[in-house]
Amino acid sequence: EKGGFDHFMLKEIHEQPKAYRDTMLGRISDDGRSVELPELKMTAEQLRGISRVHIVACGTALHAGLVGKNVIESLVRIPVETDVASEYRYRSPIITPDTLVIVVSQSGETADTLAALREAQRCGARVLAITNVVGSSVAREADDVIITLAGPEIAVASTKAYSSQLIAFFLFGLYWAQQTGRQDEASVAQILAAMQSLPEQVERILAQGEVIKEVAESISHHSSLFFIGRGVDYAVAMEGSLKLKEISYIHSEAYAAGELKHGTLALIEEGTPVIALLTQEGLYEKMLSNIKETKARGAHVLGIVNEGQEEEVSKSVDRQFSIPRTLPLLTPALSVIPLQLLSYYASLALGHDVDKPRNLAKSVTVE
Numbered sequence: 001e002k003g004g005f006d007h008f009m010l011k012e013i014h015e016q017p018k019a020y021r022d023t024m025l026g027r028i029s030d031d032g033r034s035v036e037l038p039e040l041k042m043t044a045e046q047l048r049g050i051s052r053v054h055i056v057a058c059g060t061a062l063h064a065g066l067v068g069k070n071v072i073e074s075l076v077r078i079p080v081e082t083d084v085a086s087e088y089r090y091r092s093p094i095i096t097p098d099t100l101v102i103v104v105s106q107s108g109e110t111a112d113t114l115a116a117l118r119e120a121q122r123c124g125a126r127v128l129a130i131t132n133v134v135g136s137s138v139a140r141e142a143d144d145v146i147i148t149l150a151g152p153e154i155a156v157a158s159t160k161a162y163s164s165q166l167i168a169f170f171l172f173g174l175y176w177a178q179q180t181g182r183q184d185e186a187s188v189a190q191i192l193a194a195m196q197s198l199p200e201q202v203e204r205i206l207a208q209g210e211v212i213k214e215v216a217e218s219i220s221h222h223s224s225l226f227f228i229g230r231g232v233d234y235a236v237a238m239e240g241s242l243k244l245k246e247i248s249y250i251h252s253e254a255y256a257a258g259e260l261k262h263g264t265l266a267l268i269e270e271g272t273p274v275i276a277l278l279t280q281e282g283l284y285e286k287m288l289s290n291i292k293e294t295k296a297r298g299a300h301v302l303g304i305v306n307e308g309q310e311e312e313v314s315k316s317v318d319r320q321f322s323i324p325r326t327l328p329l330l331t332p333a334l335s336v337i338p339l340q341l342l343s344y345y346a347s348l349a350l351g352h353d354v355d356k357p358r359n360l361a362k363s364v365t366v367e
C-alpha cells in the first residue's frame with residue numbers, strides 16, 4: 001500500500017508530479033492558451049463584480065492560501081486578505097456581497113473552516129472551496145468548488161494536498177484574470193506553459209533527495225532553527241517550518257527576512273541553522289544582506305536557490321540546494337519540495353513516527 005516507500009509521507013511527496021498533472025488535466029485548453037473551469041457556477045459577470053477576497057483556512061491549507069493571495073493580487077489586482085479559520089468569525093470580518101471567500105481544506109471536514117464558510121454565506125458572500133475530497137462537507141456547502149486531484153492523503157503531514165492547492169490557485173487566478181481581461185492571452189499562455197513543466201521539474205528535485213537527507217541529518221541535532229524568505233518565499237518558509245515542527249518536533253520559526261533585525265536576530269547563535277529561500281530575483285540583493293546579518297552572528301545557512309545562481313550565492317551561504325527555473329510566482333510549487341524532504345529525513349533521523357506524529361490528527365473536527 002505504500003508502493004515500495006517506507007512511509008506514506010515519502011510516497012505522497014513522490015506523488016506530487018502526478019498530483020500536479022492530474023490537477024491540471026482537462027483544465028488547460030488544447031492550445032495551451034486558456035484555463036477552463038467548467039465546474040464553476042459563477043459567471044464571468046459575477047467574477048467581474050468581486051472587489052475583495054478573503055482566503056480562510058487552517059495550518060498547511062492556510063499556507064497555500066498565503067501563496068494564493070500573492071497569485072490573485074498579482075494576476076487579478078484585487079485585494080486579498082488571508083485569515084486563520086478559527087479567528088475569522090470572531091473578529092467580525094467585513095464581508096460584503098461583493099466579497100469572494102475562498103476556503104481551502106484538504107479534508108473538507110475541518111470544523112473551523114466549515115464554520116467560517118457558513119459565516120461567510122450568512123453574510124451574503126459567495127464561497128469558493130478548494131478541497132481534495134469530493135462530497136466532503138466543505139465541498140457540499142460551498143457555492144463553487146475546485147477539486148484538487150492529489151488523490152487520498154494518508155500521512156498526517158500534508159504534502160501533495162498543499163502543493164496541489166497551489167496549482168488550483170494558479171489555475172483560478174489565471175482563469176479570473178482572463179475572464180476579466182486583466183492578463184492578455186500571451187501572458188496567460190506563458191504562465192500555463194511554465195506550469196506544464198512543473199511536474200518534470202519536481203521529478204528532477206526528487207532525484208536529489210540524498211542531498212537533502214544529509215542536511216536533515218545535520219540539523220536534527222539542533223533544538224531550534226529558522227526559515228527565512230521574502231514575498232512568496234516567506235509563505236513557503238512558513239510551510240517548511242510547520243512541516244519540520246510537526247513531524248520532527250524540532251522548534252523552528254519562519255521569518256520575513258527583513259524582520260529578523262527587529263528582534264529575532266537575538267536568537268541566532270554560533271551554529272544555528274538558517275534555511276534561506278532565494279527564489280525571487282527582484283529580492284535577491286535584499287535577501288543576501290539579510291543572510292549576511294545571520295552569518296555575522298554565527299548562523300549556518302542553507303540556501304534554496306534557482307538553478308544558475310549557485311555561484312552568485314556561494315560566498316553568502318554554507319550549503320545550497322538548487323531548484324529548476326520557473327516563473328517567480330510559480331516557485332512555491334518547487335521550493336516546498338526540498339523543505340518537505342528536509343522534515344521527512346529529520347524526523348526519520350530522530351526515529352519518530354513520521355506518518356503519525358504525536359498530538360496530531362489528520363482531520364480536525366473540533367473547534
Ligand code: F6R
Nearest residue numbers: 059060061105106107110157158
Ligand atoms: C499540516 C496539516 C494541517 C492541516 C490543517 C487543515 O501538515 O496537515 O495543518 O493542513 O489541519 O486541514 P484541512 O486542509 O483538511 O482543512
